[in-house]
């Protein structure tokens with residue numbers, strides 16, 4: 047007999063699992079409290095006809111063939127390699143820091159060996175490396191740290207790099223070559239018709255029933271489901287019984303500029319030292335759309351608001367572990383996704399995790415069938 051599952055959250059985690067279960071013949075009731083599918087990857091045409099990402103720029107990149115093959119069932123792709131510039135004292139430099147950044151910033155003419163020697167001469171060796179400050183000083187030294195990282199991190203996290211775990215800064219590479227791509231994954235592309243269209247096709251299955259604008263806490267008949275997948279915040283599932291898990295939030299300020307063909311030279315420009323916002327993204331770079339005007343978004347980090355970035359600290363991880371202990375007792379519920387696992391996931395990582403979860407759920411549903 048086919049089983050019925052409830053899935054909370056129509057982002058990448060929930061929608062990937064929904065499609066996996068539906069393809070295997072099971073029924074899926076997929077809910078989301080927002081009035082739209084696609085979670086934080088949601089994109090839409092704004093009032094001026096430009097395709098924008100409501101919750102900030104989402105650039106797809108992966109080294110996983112499996113993830114790529116799964117998504118390619120629902121979209122064609124537009125090849126796109128993201129580039130970022132960082133503004134220091136009014137001038138734009140390639141970011142992540144590469145050889146060109148050094149040459150332009152310091153008026154040098156270094157080759158690859160020279161760039162390595164430069165980093166070696168300015169770095170402040172740290173041992174052990176515990177914080178983000180340690181990571182950056184250890185690789186690029188104080189001047190580059192202060193110009194590109196220190197103030198950006200303070201704005202982004204509301205914390206000094208010395209208060210943040212090493213992993214936060216370790217994600218940002220430093221290069222001795224002139225590669226100015228933000229990501230180096232083997233596959234870098236945008237869904238040709240946007241993320242929302244891709245999700246529409248993923249969820250277009252007779253076994254999937256999507257219900258929007260409904261919160262998990264409003265459901266009263268959970269007993270009728272054979273399995274539950276929960277991709278919302280894990281602390282909310284347990285009614286914050288141990289207190290809330292801290293998140294950093296963002297406010298997105300969208301703007302359309304009529305009769306401006308191009309606002310900036312790259313998809314994203316970082317402002318480490320000026321303004322209350324961290325960065326500006328111009329969507330036409332990402333989507334390749336042609337339009338007489340352009341649409342941009344400024345990101346303002348905030349302490350309150352929608353949960354976007356888990357704040358990595360030992361205290362917060364200990365609190366998360368306490369919620370995990372409760373989650374382990376919920377035998378019929380799978381917790382997956384960035385909010386349920388309280389971790390920063392790139393899109394491809396969350397899809398990979400969701401594909402693996404779908405397989406586990408299918409295995410457990412087949413066990414139910416036998417008993």
Ligand SMILES: Cc1cc2nc3c(=O)[nH]c(=O)nc-3n(C[C@H](O)[C@H](O)[C@H](O)COP(=O)(O)OP(=O)(O)OC[C@H]3O[C@@H](n4cnc5c(N)ncnc54)[C@H](O)[C@@H]3O)c2cc1C
Pocket residue numbers: 054055056057058059060077078079080084085086087101102103104105106107260261262263277278279282296354355382383384385391392393394396
């Ligand atoms: C500003 C920003 C930029 C990013 N850029 C990139 C990028 O360029 N490349 C990249 O790979 N990744 C990027 N990411 C990460 C990407 O957003 C995540 O990997 C992805 O959204 C995770 O999918 P998810 O399904 O776990 O979560 P989400 O997309 O957040 O989906 C969870 C869904 O659950 C719903 N929900 C929560 N609680 C409930 C409830 N109680 N009842 C009903 N529904 C509920 C929410 O409304 C939401 O729609 C970015 C993230 C941010 C914040």
